[in-house]
Amino acid sequence: MVTSKAGIELSADRNAIGLLVLRVGAGASLFIKHGLEKLTGYSTMVQHFPDPVHIGSHASLAFALLADGICSLLVIAGLFTRYASALIVVNLLAAFFFVHRAAFLRDGHVELVALYLIAFVTLIFTGPGKWSIDARLSNRH
Numbered sequence: 334m335v336t337s338k339a340g341i342e343l344s345a346d347r348n349a350i351g352l353l354v355l356r357v358g359a360g361a362s363l364f365i366k367h368g369l370e371k372l373t374g375y376s377t378m379v380q381h382f383p384d385p386v387h388i389g390s391h392a393s394l395a396f397a398l399l400a401d402g403i404c405s406l407l408v409i410a411g412l413f414t415r416y417a418s419a420l421i422v423v424n425l426l427a428a429f430f431f432v433h434r435a436a437f438l439r440d441g442h443v444e445l446v447a448l449y450l451i452a453f454v455t456l457i458f459t460g461p462g463k464w465s466i467d468a469r470l471s472n473r474h
Contacts, residue, residue, distance in 0.1 A: 345463070352462030359452035360408035363421065368402035385431030400424035408456065411465020418456040425450045 371378060375398065382394040401424065404417035425446055429435055433443040461467045 349463045352456075352459060353464045355452055356411060356414065356456060356461055356465070357409050359449065359456075360405045363401055363449060364405040364409070368398070368405050371398040372402045383432050385427050397424055408453070408461075411461035411467050414461035414465060414467050415457050418453040421453045422450060422457065425453065 371394065375394065379390050379394050382390045382397070384390050384393045386393070388396075400421045404420045407413050407417035408421070429443065429446045429450065433446060435443065437443055437447075
């Protein structure tokens with residue numbers, strides 16, 4: 334364990350880099366793979382979008398669009414990161430249990446959902462790190 338001031342700062346910088354990589358990587362992946370298609374193809378997707386919690390296809394797709402499209406961009410920026418991650422996690426849990434039925438052995442897509450869950454739950458607990466808009470805003474007050 335390094336106890337020097339330089340060592341502590343280096344460790345904090347490594348943690349900040351790790352959170353930045355996790356935040357931007359998970360957020361960008363979710364946005365590019367799932368958010369962008371919902372933003373650009375909403376009208377065609379709504380006709381066949383699943384309604385796992387029985388709120389209607391439009392409401393289900395609108396929530397998924399909010400989570401995958403808008404909240405993923407907020408996470409990338411590090412703005413309202415914990416709240417955005419929480420909305421993403423709610424959407425992912427619905428997909429994990431109701432759409433994919435947590436079927437690791439039978440459904441190849443459920444693994445990606447589980448990895449996204451791990452990443453965004455981690456961000457709920459850790460926050461966005463010091464290189465984020467949230468950190469800049471909290472330093473002003």
